[in-house]
Amino acid sequence: MIRLPEQSLLVSGGSRHGYFPVPEVPGSERLPFSLKVVLENLLRHQHTGLVSAGQVASLVGAAGAEPGAPEIAFHPSRVFLHDTNGVPVLTDLAAMRDAATAEGLPPEVIDTRLPAHMTVDHSVVTDFFARPDAPQLNVRREYERNAERYRFLKWGQQAFRSLRVVPPGAGIMHQVNIEYLADVVTTRDGLVFPDTVAGTDSHTTMVNGLAVLAWGVGGIEAEAALLGQPVSMLVPPVVGVALQGQLRPGVTATDLVLTLTERMRQTGVVGAFVEFFGPGVASTTVETRCTIANMSPEFGSTCAIFPPDERLVDYLTLTGRDAGQVRLVRDYFDAQQMWHDPDRAPEFSRVVTLDLDDVRPALAGPRRPQDRVPLERMPQAVAAATPGGDVPKAWPVPGHGAVAIASLTSCTNTSNPAVMIAAGLLARNAVDRGLRVPDWVKTSLAPGSTVVTDYLTDLGLVGPLEQLGFGLVGYGCMTCIGNSGDLLPEMTRLVREEGLAAAAVLSGNRNFDGRINNDVSLNFLASPPLVVAFALAGTTDIDLSTQPLGEDAEGRPVLLADIWPTDGEVAEAARGALTPQMFTRAYATLFDGDENWRALDAPTGPTFSWDPSSTYLQPPPFVRRAEPGDPTTEAGASAAGASCRIRGARVLELLGDSVTTDHICPAGRIPSTSPSGRFLMGQGVELRDLNSYASRRGNWQVMELGGFGNARLVNHLVPDAPGGRTLDLTDVDRPVVEVPTAARRYAAEGVPLVVLGGHEYGTGSSRDWAAKVTALLGVRAVIARSFERIHRSNLVGMGVLPLEFRDGQDPTSLGLDGLEVLDVSGPPGDLVAGAATVTATHPDTGRVTEFDVRVRLDTARERDYYLAGGLLPYVLQQVRAAAGPPPDAR
Numbered sequence: 001m002i003r004l005p006e007q008s009l010l011v012s013g014g015s016r017h018g019y020f021p022v023p024e025v026p027g028s029e030r031l032p033f034s035l036k037v038v039l040e041n042l043l044r045h046q047h048t049g050l051v052s053a054g055q056v057a058s059l060v061g062a063a064g065a066e067p068g069a070p071e072i073a074f075h076p077s078r079v080f081l082h083d084t085n086g087v088p089v090l091t092d093l094a095a096m097r098d099a100a101t102a103e104g105l106p107p108e109v110i111d112t113r114l115p116a117h118m119t120v121d122h123s124v125v126t127d128f129f130a131r132p133d134a135p136q137l138n139v140r141r142e143y144e145r146n147a148e149r150y151r152f153l154k155w156g157q158q159a160f161r162s163l164r165v166v167p168p169g170a171g172i173m174h175q176v177n178i179e180y181l182a183d184v185v186t187t188r189d190g191l192v193f194p195d196t197v198a199g200t201d202s203h204t205t206m207v208n209g210l211a212v213l214a215w216g217v218g219g220i221e222a223e224a225a226l227l228g229q230p231v232s233m234l235v236p237p238v239v240g241v242a243l244q245g246q247l248r249p250g251v252t253a254t255d256l257v258l259t260l261t262e263r264m265r266q267t268g269v270v271g272a273f274v275e276f277f278g279p280g281v282a283s284t285t286v287e288t289r290c291t292i293a294n295m296s297p298e299f300g301s302t303c304a305i306f307p308p309d310e311r312l313v314d315y316l317t318l319t320g321r322d323a324g325q326v327r328l329v330r331d332y333f334d335a336q337q338m339w340h341d342p343d344r345a346p347e348f349s350r351v352v353t354l355d356l357d358d359v360r361p362a363l364a365g366p367r368r369p370q371d372r373v374p375l376e377r378m379p380q381a382v383a384a385a386t387p388g389g390d391v392p393k394a395w396p397v398p399g400h401g402a403v404a405i406a407s408l409t410s411c412t413n414t415s416n417p418a419v420m421i422a423a424g425l426l427a428r429n430a431v432d433r434g435l436r437v438p439d440w441v442k443t444s445l446a447p448g449s450t451v452v453t454d455y456l457t458d459l460g461l462v463g464p465l466e467q468l469g470f471g472l473v474g475y476g477c478m479t480c481i482g483n484s485g486d487l488l489p490e491m492t493r494l495v496r497e498e499g500l501a502a503a504a505v506l507s508g509n510r511n512f513d514g515r516i517n518n519d520v521s522l523n524f525l526a527s528p529p530l531v532v533a534f535a536l537a538g539t540t541d542i543d544l545s546t547q548p549l550g551e552d553a554e555g556r557p558v559l560l561a562d563i564w565p566t567d568g569e570v571a572e573a574a575r576g577a578l579t580p581q582m583f584t585r586a587y588a589t590l591f592d593g594d595e596n597w598r599a600l601d602a603p604t605g606p607t608f609s610w611d612p613s614s615t616y617l618q619p620p621p622f623v624r625r626a627e628p629g630d631p632t633t634e635a636g637a638s639a640a641g642a643s644c645r646i647r648g649a650r651v652l653e654l655l656g657d658s659v660t661t662d663h664i665c666p667a668g669r670i671p672s673t674s675p676s677g678r679f680l681m682g683q684g685v686e687l688r689d690l691n692s693y694a695s696r697r698g699n700w701q702v703m704e705l706g707g708f709g710n711a712r713l714v715n716h717l718v719p720d721a722p723g724g725r726t727l728d729l730t731d732v733d734r735p736v737v738e739v740p741t742a743a744r745r746y747a748a749e750g751v752p753l754v755v756l757g758g759h760e761y762g763t764g765s766s767r768d769w770a771a772k773v774t775a776l777l778g779v780r781a782v783i784a785r786s787f788e789r790i791h792r793s794n795l796v797g798m799g800v801l802p803l804e805f806r807d808g809q810d811p812t813s814l815g816l817d818g819l820e821v822l823d824v825s826g827p828p829g830d831l832v833a834g835a836a837t838v839t840a841t842h843p844d845t846g847r848v849t850e851f852d853v854r855v856r857l858d859t860a861r862e863r864d865y866y867l868a869g870g871l872l873p874y875v876l877q878q879v880r881a882a883a884g885p886p887p888d889a890r
């Protein structure tokens with residue numbers, strides 16, 4: 001058995017710090033960097049009783065091997081949130097305080113135990129654009145829509161001791177994280193250790209580019225971490241990606257990441273750590289590493305991390321980090337023998353090799369980030385995704401694939417000066433040739449920090465971008481999260497009345513159906529300079545490698561190659577454009593907010609006073625589990641004899657592959673004709689103030705009505721109906737009804753529900769609401785061919801049982817049409833990684849189909865969450881037990 005090392009002493013810059021030496025664990029030298037960080041985490045928490053020498057031995061011995069991975073309790077050093085997930089986190093915590101108070105406990109027994117930052121960046125909308133006052137007007141509308149939510153956030157900051165809010169206008173959370181918040185190596189309570197983060201946004205992984213182990217979790221998992229609970233996980237396999245060579249001239253970091261996304265999805269890395277190594281690592285800048293790491297969720301991986309090296313040290317210095325902190329980072333990684341060695345490969349579960357020289361210019365789309373499209377194949381991609389037939393000659397646009405939105409947005413790429421400067425130079429060259437963007441294109445610039453506009457201004461590139469319509473609209477996720485605002489009126493008419501398949505081109509990370517804009521069906525991810533280029537062309541149905549994107553003032557065709565800046569021009573412009581002072585100036589007042597934020601009056605006190613008439617904030621029903629004795633759903637009460645039974649269930653949704661959290665729980669604007677829109681307007685909300693689903697996550701009633709409501713979700717129970725519809729199987733006529741209507745009818749008759757899905761169920765954002773709305777609608781189990789990691793764990797956290805079909809099986813192969821009555825039973829004994837039996841009886845034919853499924857409760861702690869009815873009831877049980885009986889019961 002391994003003997004766990006004792007605490008050692010590290011002296012850095014005259015300061016003394018305790019640390020737990022990873023190199024003293026035999027076999028640790030073979031581990032990838034990411035598992036060394038996990039190992040240190042275990043060593044540092046050995047006193048909690050949740051870590052054993054056996055777990056450490058298993059970790060070192062497994063080295064990330066897939067079979068038989070040990071279960072561990074991982075303790076992140078901080079929690080990271082944004083407003084649209086942070087508001088529901090706070091509503092849950094506020095409701096838990098209410099529950100504690102109702103039981104005679106002081107409300108402060110529910111309090112944050114870890115440092116937490118919440119960045120308000122997901123609420124500003126591109127209402128105004130291409131005008132100098134667009135940022136101010138968009139901020140004004142932001143506060144008109146969201147003042148109530150923002151006052152709630154200010155209440156939360158004073159109510160919970162370790163929560164700090166980054167007010168609107170500072171930038172996008174992940175760019176703020178890499179440029180300022182991440183310290184890479186943390187000192188606390190006399191110890192020094194690696195910075196590790198659990199974030200409520202799946203792109204929390206962006207900070208992996210700074211050698212910070214971080215990944216996205218659901219809001220309910222974040223709440224548990226905030227309250228002192230560890231993240232329960234199996235030691236993941238670690239897939240090594242060997243980078244070789246260098247990128248060709250004219251190939252961007254975005255082209256690289258889209259190539260990697262395609263490659264990693266083909267490789268299959270769901271639930272795995274991805275770690276980069278090899279000689280090609282040194283040729284990638286930290287900004288490029290962050291662009292790659294940001295897209296880890298699109299790979300399907302838990303993280304996509306780069307080990308520390310000299311480039312990291314240089315980046316920390318450039319971004320204005322304290323010299324003593326930079327020295328500590330160097331000294332700590334030295335002591336822990338964690339520096340990247342390009343000549344030595346750790347032991348990985350698998351190794352994938354990528355030659356950077358093979359990367360070519362590309363986009364991704366029109367509906368998934370992993371569907372890479374070489375630049376020259378864009379016409380074929382558009383043709384394959386649009387209706388056939390002749391385009392009406394009267395259309396004032398080129399046809400299907402016309403660009404409705406072109407946006408320089410998202411921290412994914414706006415954090416990378418090379419591609420942003422390239423976009424500015426291309427805009428300058430285009431303006432010099434007399435090119436302009438067509439009138440039907442909605443353009444915008446929404447960078448992830450104020451540093452971006454500072455260096456673009458200093459380089460004289462803001463003017464050319466503005467001349468093409470790419471003026472600043474705000475600092476926030478905006479178009480990337482779906483806050484793209486309305487299309488131009490004529491484009492809206494063509495889409496809604498004449499069937500135009502419109503396109504968006506953006507420098508973001510997600511392009512799922514219905515995410516960017518309800519009226520845009522084709523969505524392509526691209527590098528910033530390509531975003532500008534397609535805006536100029538006005539269409540995506542074009543091969544920009546050979547076809548002109550426009551004509552100059554003399555009527556001569558202009559090719560993309562004519563205005564594309566050289567790598568030398570980009571490097572020359574970037575040289576000296578960024579300075580440490582630029583970053584220290586930008587972040588000196590990070591937590592202060594503007595006059596709008598400072599003027600907000602917020603309530604105070606340890607508990608929140610709910611307004612029954614509020615359409616934004618309502619106390620959620622998730623804290624207490626369902627009453628025991630439910631005749632349709634039973635769960636064992638002990639780990640030893642745990643079992644589950646779901647009897648008489650009906651299928652709510654029969655779904656295919658790659659169903660995303662956007663399909664399950666839309667994030668974009670709320671249509672007035674939707675159940676949520678009708679509900680809000682019935683509450684007196686004006687059409688212009690419906691806002692987005694993301695902004696309404698503090699009101700569970702609105703979210704329940706939006707469940708499975710994405711217009712482009714295909715429910716194979718009603719394949720010809722738009723998303724948000726299903727069959728009401730309580731009625732002998734089986735009418736097609738809206739999902740919430742069906743759910744209410746099933747609930748009234750005590751009928752539990754099941755969702756049947758395909759591969760990669762729950763891909764996309766780490767939003768807990770996709771699981772919450774599933775539970776609210778009465779779904780007791782989801783049976784899928786495979787799950788995306790975050791959504792599976794979120795389902796468990798909501799007391800919904802995730803089950804997987806056996807290899808080779810799915811509803812089609814089993815002959816299921818979704819009309820069956822389902823019984824789920826088992827497994828006997830422990831639920832963890834067990835098997836259950838599903839019996840499906842067809843009501844028309846009497847045919848009985850019985851099949852086994854895997855129970856995807858992967859750890860003992862997940863089993864405990866499920867048996868408690870969800871993570872929040874479990875945590876409340878723990879708090880209650882720790883506090884003892886209330887005073888009047890003693």
